[in-house]
Amino acid sequence: MEKSGKSLISRLYIYQSERFPFIFLIPTTLAIIFSTYAVLSLNGFNEAIWKYVLLGIAGISFLLHTRVIDELRDKEIDDIHHPERPIQRGLISPREILIIGYLNGGIFITIHLLLDPLSGMLSAGLLIYSLIARYEVGFIKSLKPHFWLYNLIMLIQMLLLQLIAYAAITKTLIWSLSIWWHALGVFILSALIEAARKCLPADEETAYLDSYSSRLGIQGSAFTTFIIGTLAFFCFFFIGNISFLWLCLSLTPLLIGCLWFSAKPNKSGKNIIQLSAVLSYIFLNLTVALCL
Numbered sequence: 001m002e003k004s005g006k007s008l009i010s011r012l013y014i015y016q017s018e019r020f021p022f023i024f025l026i027p028t029t030l031a032i033i034f035s036t037y038a039v040l041s042l043n044g045f046n047e048a049i050w051k052y053v054l055l056g057i058a059g060i061s062f063l064l065h066t067r068v069i070d071e072l073r074d075k076e077i078d079d080i081h082h083p084e085r086p087i088q089r090g091l092i093s094p095r096e097i098l099i100i101g102y103l104n105g106g107i108f109i110t111i112h113l114l115l116d117p118l119s120g121m122l123s124a125g126l127l128i129y130s131l132i133a134r135y136e137v138g139f140i141k142s143l144k145p146h147f148w149l150y151n152l153i154m155l156i157q158m159l160l161l162q163l164i165a166y167a168a169i170t171k172t173l174i175w176s177l178s179i180w181w182h183a184l185g186v187f188i189l190s191a192l193i194e195a196a197r198k199c200l201p202a203d204e205e206t207a208y209l210d211s212y213s214s215r216l217g218i219q220g221s222a223f224t225t226f227i228i229g230t231l232a233f234f235c236f237f238f239i240g241n242i243s244f245l246w247l248c249l250s251l252t253p254l255l256i257g258c259l260w261f262s263a264k265p266n267k268s269g270k271n272i273i274q275l276s277a278v279l280s281y282i283f284l285n286l287t288v289a290l291c292l
Contacts, residue, residue: 040169052169061104071097081206081207122160126164133154181235185232192225193281197274218261222261233284254280
């Protein structure tokens with residue numbers, strides 16, 4: 001058991017580095033906050049910076065909550081197909097990670113209740129949605145064999161998270177088209193990270209076929225990942241007053257990463273396509289923030 005002899009803090013550090021890397025999560029969250037601030041300010045919603053800081057903390061808390069939900073929901077599958085993961089090799093127990101999930105869910109809803117009653121109510125609804133997903137209640141369980149539809153249903157949480165962030169600042173659910181384009185772009189960028197994360201070399205595939213590359217092939221998964229990034233590109237362009245050239249430059253790392261993975265589908269190629277997705281995610285959001 002890897003847990004032996006290590007403090008909880010050191011084990012949590014290892015866990016986050018493997019399953020929830022702050023080194024990528026913090027800059028991507030900051031980029032989203034910057035572009036959200038720019039879009040909402042463009043529409044006349046001028047609020048104090050500290051509220052956006054709280055939104056960032058709430059967002060990271062919810063993402064950690066959903067990571068825990070995923071870990072516990074898929075534990076039996078991961079026991080078989082991913083014995084190297086932290087829970088499976090005994091680094092951290094399901095009970096410990098469950099407490100972390102509940103704490104972060106509590107932080108998420110508390111921040112939104114403090115920001116605005118409307119967003120507090122919506123955040124409670126989103127937490128309920130995540131728990132329904134955790135226990136695969138109702139129709140969600142029947143979708144499990146349908147890989148693409150099931151993944152889409154799970155990703156919807158990221159769209160709802162962004163809409164709740166708007167509600168916390170605007171205190172309404174009535175928004176302009178530019179805000180909706182931004183929301184759609186942010187949602188698609190979440191799908192981009194998910195797609196890049198599931199582009200794997202052949203020696204990392206499992207019989208469960210839980211990656212894009214196992215279902216689409218190396219070139220197919222790389223191409224799909226780039227198309228997803230391109231869709232986010234156009235969503236941000238349709239916000240208005242966004243430099244087409246800057247957006248193109250922002251998408252360049254992703255293009256390079258996808259081509260690299262297609263040519264060299266090994267561990268290095270996997271790391272490069274994932275890093276390129278993160279860079280384009282950040283640059284696209286910064287382009288929005290700087291152009292508005």
